[in-house]
Amino acid sequence: MTASVSVSGPTGATSGSRRRTRRGTELALLLLALLIIMGFYAACDIALTQQVTSSVFMLPLLLSIPFLIAHVLVRAFAPYADPILLPCAALLTGMGVVFIRRLDLVNDPYDNILRPDLATAAGRAEVPLFSGQGIRQYWYVVIAIILFALVLGFLKDHRILSRYAYTLGLAGLILVALPAVLPASISEVNGSKLWIRFGAFSVQPSEFAKLLLLSFFSYYLVRKREVLSLEGKKILGMVFPRGRDLAPVLAVWGASILILVFEKDLGTSLMYFGLFVSMLYIATERTSWIVIGLGLFVGAAVLAHSLFENLQTRVAIWADPWSLYHAQEGPSSDQLVEGLIGMGTGGLFGTGPGQGQPEKVPYASSDFIITGFGEEIGLIGTTAMLLVYMMIIGRGIKAGLMVRDAFGKLLAAGAAFTMGLQVFVIVGGVTKLIPLTGLTTPFLSYGGSSLLANWLVIALLIRISDTARRPPAAGAPVPGGGTGPAKPDRLDHAPTEVIKL
Template structure:
């Protein structure tokens, strides 16, 4: 990857094809998979075939097909895989939450004896429980998805408000830390704002705002950050004064770690910035510097905070504490071990035995019922979204769009790695959610906005130029120097 390069007269991506019918076919295939999983789970739990087997999947089809229509109308040249992949994961999350509603589950707030049948199942109405609440979150998320596509005609508009968005992101990050613990603290981490029945996790939206700011900042400053420095062991390390931006973001991550006591969120923000810095400059030394700074901060935090010490303790050896501190982790590992290669089958496992199987440990619940093969397939869907996001960064012309798309894709990949790594005991547990799957509106809405941004940028990169324009512009008018670049042909090559 070089900081500057000449743009060829045409991209490698075939231009002029909308591929919307491909998107529709993939979306329908995803809906069939969702319906099959839910039907199998519902039949296994109720021992009968009822109309409810088809009701929830059909309800899910309505907003997903509406989202497809929105893409047809406002982003016709967008990547055809992003929407179906995100819809498949979201739908699987909704039907799995509904599956959890059908069994007694004290950890997820469903332990009502009067609703329990003789067979030990919950006679739960369709329009009650976490499953239907998640469905309404899906409706809200897809409404915002459509609004982003309709109102954001050009992703570069975001660069005009980069500093405002960055300031708003910092406010959202800091807000839970300064609020009383009674309305912001959950399980030892101050990440929430809870007012009665309403709750929101500001960090999910702050990452979007900071992503826009980082993209703009690195486009403007990448030449300074790429200046020659001192060569050590074959790598060029930056000059001392060029480290200031990284140290500032590192300090912000430390403050999050100290005041909010959450390793996962601070890792996500710092990892986002360092990865985008590497993409913008292609200096491996930035990765080494970033890892060293974060490792030092993590060691320091471990010595200061008891909740982090507990998480490291149960990660290193959970079995002696299986009845108390590491009960959740041990139950998740046992569930996935019980599922084996192909799983117990939809509705035939016991994921309700894992505390918070609907949120933090939903991956463990899926692992028990669809096994290693099914869980691998699910992770491959995430990989498809991440790979397509990086491809969007490769094909779009402007530097701001490249960093925005690549940063969004990397952030989602990092979040999936951190939560799956914690559930499988690869790394200590953190407070991050599983994108699209976990119960809750904040994460779901934020990740669908990410999908909308990727779709908007991919539409820009694939849209053919109007007649008479030979340069691969951004979808309209003659080729002009990009306001974000120093020359018309200057881009960041991923």
């Protein structure tokens, strides 16, 4: 028996009622975010060059253009969307761009070589605005907003994605597997095969594959959740699924193993498997799936550690980084230790914008950008930044709770969880909580693939939240059947579930 389930929950809207779009709130928060970005960059400039010139405001003003355009797009195509998502994403993205530009002021913008002489008023003239990684990251922001506009403009209803779920899933698998079959000369970086390089340009396909697989997982679990929820044996107070129902989990686990074997990347493998297991738990509300998922992943990680030297090196650095600091032979933990020293130097309040030395950490603009912020804005500032991530994740989950269709619920929850897991993995790695992986910090890190993919996530969450918050017109079809009543009804705010058999 196949069941099609549509949930009508308490969206807070009554049919025929007028509802505030909250776009004014979004604009006010966006302007506040731009003010914070400008203040941070100005403080960096004062600390590095002992003066403030008119050029210091140029980059924040350039950043305001795509972000304000994004706000106009939301007004036009998703007027009832959550007003928190766009300002939070803009704040993190803008802080990342200006911090990368701040690193350009002490590194040669062409050779990426440390040059302290550039951090002077005279040396500043050698770093034109339109040069270095900072301006390249700005152009990635522009491209991200273009993709953001395309999603909002053409994806009028998120449920359209369910029509192409299997095609999207196949495309996602191809993108994940592509770097593994390509020559190492164009796909391998630091021992992991995650990239596709075309001359000076590079793309990380896994960042986009997670969105495609997210759509497929959402559709599959909506169709199969009744079967996956069937009771099996009871062990230690938990009801485990039947053996035959483990097939999809084992299939995704096998795909994760293949990623570990051929791409040697624990972070990407963890992200995909964790995404599927978390969505499986959301769909079925069965704790046993979490236990099974953790057990399978731990077993795979132990096996991979015994087989791959790259993973053994990362675990050794994580276990005792101080003994490998400045190691003359074998693996070196300089990157992790320098990051820890930087955050320790920052302390509670930080050294101040532009007054630290984050450039001493290798890959300070990408993998270890969070340690640079930790040094200059301290524990309090870094905690505030993590709270901004929590706001995005929380509002994404809220959009999933409010939307009426089961596909949208899983899609929003999965997107929010993916971002949360990525932040946990990278922050846990640079703070020595877990071994380092190849994941990037969403919105902050230098690189186009991660930035574009995460702005696509924001566009998707905005679309779902607009659908969830939009009041149904009088007489209009309501997801789950029926039409919106002409007058408010006392059941409008009651959580109801309509099941079609």
